[in-house]
Amino acid sequence: MKKNLLKPIVAAAVLGVAAHSALAADRGTPREARELLDQAVKYMDANANAPEKAFTAFNDRKGRFVRKDLYVFVIDDKGVYHASGAAPEALVGLSVLNTTDAAGNPLFREMIDGTRSAPEATVRYMWLNRMTNKVEPKVTYVHKSGDYILGVGYSAPRATADDARSMLKRAVDTVTADGPAKAATAFNNRQGPFVKDDLYVFMVNMDSGKFEAMGMNPALSDTDARGLHDAEGHALVAEMIDKLKTADDATVDYVWRNPVTNRVEKKRSYVHRVGNSLVGVGHYVE
Incomplete structure (x- = not known):
């Protein structure tokens, strides 16, 4: 029981976006997230025969694939991280297949399952925003490119x-x-x-x-x-x-x-x- 309870806590602590700014103005918008994913997919496809080159670019926290609180991540169909602009040193090689969000939902399984029948999917879940240090609703766009799933997510606003x-x-x-x-x-x-x-x-x-x-x-x-x-x-x-x-x-x-x-x-x-x-x-x- 303790192990299950710790999953979303540990995941939230490790997998949030890098805290390069605490200003609300640095929040990425849905359009910006979509544009960043499109650019990442294009770059990945251009390096289909050498995916490690794309992974290196995505893992560069000062590179062009990390903007505001947006970043590109890549997992395979086993749920193993190959790239993440959030914390590559902690995440690359880590298996997150059974990781759940703060509401207990298996978000990475949903990403994998969502791209089995279609090349793209949208996944919603609760996740730590390192800018606010709060668990917030997050929406992530994911795209299947060859053997890998690329994603970019944005923190969603509170409803009225x-x-x-x-x-x-x-x-x-x-x-x-x-x-x-x-x-x-x-x-x-x-x-x-x-x-x-x-x-x-x-x-x-x-x-x-x-x-x-x-x-x-x-x-x-x-x-x-x-x-x-x-x-x-x-x-x-x-x-x-x-x-x-x-x-x-x-x-x-x-x-x-x-x-x-x-x-x-x-x-x-x-x-x-x-x-x-x-x-x-x-x-x-x-």
Whole structure:
């Protein structure tokens, strides 16, 4: 048990981006991450017969493949690092196949599996940002080039109340149009449109009190939700269900561990009833 608990902690401590600046202005944008990956893929393909040359360039922490808090990394299909602009001296040769993020998700397996059927994939997870020294949502673009997977990730922003309401509306529309079973599959797709930054959709069957979907951790599907309590002992899902017995919409406040900051914070969830399903999206209140 201790070994499993230590995995995300050790990984976060080792695998974050180099702390070359503490300024928010040095955060890379999604567009910059995409551009850096495209340039890295082009360079890798040009050196397909001599990949070590590309690895050397990617491992140069003062080179052109490290910008702001963005860097290129390369793993193979066994999950072994061949390059990383974050900390090459610590990572090259390291196997991270079974490493999980701060929310327990197997991010490197997702990168490998995501590029088996298509050359590119997008993976979302929780990771240490060395600039802020906080665990934050991260989005990484990955590309399969020959026997290797290249990636560049960026730290994602915190969501707002408007972001949460907007995602909830889209989720409700999806359940209404497609039915709960098909919608649950979409909500549980961590690479899909219903998991973004620190936002995700959850869905609960109001009769059984079980999760029908949980975007941040799909493994919780079909487990008890009604019995969940927050850090202050508040039965938050039970309150959501009770409120939706007499209304179509409700708002519930509670305290919950924020995987972005790794602290217990105030959270507000907006929930809506669709048939016999409770659909919800929450955001952290600063």
